[in-house]
Amino acid sequence: MAVIMAQKFVDNVKNLILQAPYIYHDDRMTEKLKLMRDFSNWDARLRRQYKIIYNNNADRAEKLWQTYVDFMIEKYNDSYPDGLLGPKENGQNNIVCPTAIFIEQCENFRKEFRNGKLIVFESCGHFLQRRASIKFKENFENFILNNN
Template identity: 40%
Template sequence: MNFIKIGEFNICFEKFGHGPIAVLVIPGAIGTAKSDFDIQFNPKHSGCLDFERFTFICVELPGWGRSIPPERPIGPNVLHDDADRCDELMKKLGYNEYSVYGWSEGSKVAIIMARKFGGSRIRSSIVQGLMTFHTDSASKNIMWSRDIQNWDIELLRKYEQAYGDDIDRVEDLWQRHIDLAIENYGRYYPQGLLGPVQDGLRKIQCPTLVLHGDRDFFIELKQAEHVAANVPNSRLIRFPNCGHNLHHVESIKFKQTVENFLLDNNN
């Protein structure tokens, strides 16, 4: 666990591996390496990512995990500000070039970073469970998760452990995120997260891998298809038997898919 001061935030991050290819990893909402990627960063698990070929920097976004105080900002600019802060983090760590992988809420930050820094500092991007435009069905399903009693008990326990067994903190952060970010998503981004596709997705200059679980309760397939159809040099890989947490369910396929993509696009 390490901290770097960026603006008003003490940004917490964890480093895994010592390989030549640097990868910024951005967890989902309120997420940490412990809550979201316990398999991927556990050397005892067969799904652990390769620490010899890669160096992974897993960030805890401002206001979440241990990147406090202050509390997380709200409003339509927060994800774009996250993107700038994450790039500044990598600069301060000495990485002039790197790849980025984001899951769920983190994938929104990752795709913004790909648009801003792809083709210069960012070599390649991977997004999983990404929602770039509002739909009523997605918002309804995500709102269902507001009550953490609806969560899978094992998943909830991961977040509880990541927050020092403070379940009240987990619940407060999650409900605040749902109420302020998800409920207002359509109003914040009426033309999509990156604006009109001709100025947003179609201007992304780095190779991009889009991962989607066909059983995703929250994010519809059309979200992934929209990104893959509009981002140049992009590819969609579907996991037919998985949902939103596909990296937990098919960790070996996830590992192979991600590592092969990173190796192919960092030569």
């Protein structure tokens, strides 16, 4: 959603912070999504946190997650035929605001954001603020303070 809003309202979005989105859907991403689809493949702590969001209704949490994953596998390329960032000018998208990028697909994003800054968190994945909370907080605060 943040990327879409930044594209639509280029002059109004002053900073952008991205964590673990993916911009292209390929066979590698399909395999990752299939693995993530089954709650039994998640670590116990992550399953517990996800269930809490849904008032400990594990069946509902799993069903909603699986519906989301199935949609991403089947419809991502239909919804975003040019990838999440859409058509490009001179090889880049139109987002020009300072962008902190906390993601796995860092090379794809780094190449496409004119003012992007790559911040590497080893072995953190989608939940880096939980696994490297101090480093995340410091980088997040630095980004906000230095780009306003």
